[in-house]
Amino acid sequence: MTKLRLAVVGVGAYDSSRARGYIDVISKLDDRYELCAICDRNRTPLDEVGDRHGIDARYTDFVEMLEAEKPDAVFVLVPTDGQTPHALTAIDHGCHILTEIPYALTLPMGDAIAQAAAAKGVQWEVAENVWRWHNEQLKQAIIDSGIIGKTTHARLCYTHGSYHGFNGVRSVLGKRARRVLGYTQRIDVLPFTNYGGEPETTRVWDSGTIEFEEDVVCLYEMPASPSPHEIHWDVEGTHGYLAHRELVVFPDGERVTYPIEEGYEKIVGDQILSEVRVETDPPIVWHNPFKQHRISSTDDIAKAEILTSLHRSVTEGADLVYGHAAGRQDMELWVAVHASHERGSQWIDLPLREETAVERRIREEYVRRYGGDPVSDYQVLLGASFGRLSVMWTVAGWL
Structure with a gap:
């Protein structure tokens, strides 16, 4: 190799x-x-x-x-x-x-x-x-198997960095988003310390509806913290659904639940994740291609x-499994939520080809903070001191 x-x-x-x-x-x-x-x-x-x-x-x-x-x-x-x-x-x-x-x-x-x-x-x-977490790869295989029938809609709750959640839903659905309707609001919350170590008392709350190909719809929320909602996304179909770590189907009108199960092997003295599966007939299984490298945790497998x-x-010469084109699709959904809100919560058709108002504010805040544009002035900006708290957070509450 x-x-x-x-x-x-x-x-x-x-x-x-x-x-x-x-x-x-x-x-x-x-x-x-x-x-x-x-x-x-x-x-x-x-x-x-x-x-x-x-x-x-x-x-x-x-x-x-x-x-x-x-x-x-x-x-x-x-x-x-x-x-x-x-x-x-x-x-x-x-x-x-x-x-x-x-x-x-x-x-x-x-x-x-x-x-x-x-x-x-x-x-x-x-x-x-x-989308490369092992449970998510298994969910993609479950959807592809057709066991839950035709996918109809999804629900997404993500408390920060919602491009991650959009990535999870979009990848499980295997469909491209067509348009977005959104609403955002800055709300008062209990005092907290932000990612950059600074005190704050407000958070941005996002919500929206995303319409995918074949009329599949996702209901989205980025709640403020503290919140009764945790990070999760569910996908429903005509014959069943995926929620958290369970597959539920309804053969002959009866409810049957298949938990996602993990299997481990002992490799060089360590218990290493070998597979995740649901015991359907036949079983649907994802195998860990990195077990011989002793890579086992959810995020390390994704890395x-x-x-x-x-x-x-x-x-x-293989195609990138994700690539910048997919990265653009996930980020675009978040931008479109704000673009919709700024136009009175009108539907926004995708893809976005022009700079939106929220993106302009992010760029302007960047220039104000660092003294240059990250594209046209990138060479001189290499010497800038970049903090943990991004201009995205300052402008739009995004990590």
């Missing part, structure tokens, strides 16, 4: 950060990747990660790393506001790229990255993890799927 030389920019400030989780998984996929270099402006976490994984090539300057190491691919794991400048810079240097979610701060910003990658002839994979997608695309 051909190995790709992969460099990472942004190693995370904490052991629990998503960046460090990805680096752990990259290290396990050593038949696919050589983790050739890491970069972070903060020397302390850079050395922590370098020492842990035995990486000698450590840089605090991104361009210096690209020019010295000449990696095949770059994983951009810097904070959300820094994703676009770093992605465009990596593309300039002829690198394939992986970027964190979402597609971009706005659709036009993501479109600029896609156009730059196409012009340079490099691949761009977006690290959306939800391995994402990394393998880029590897196969570059080394074998």
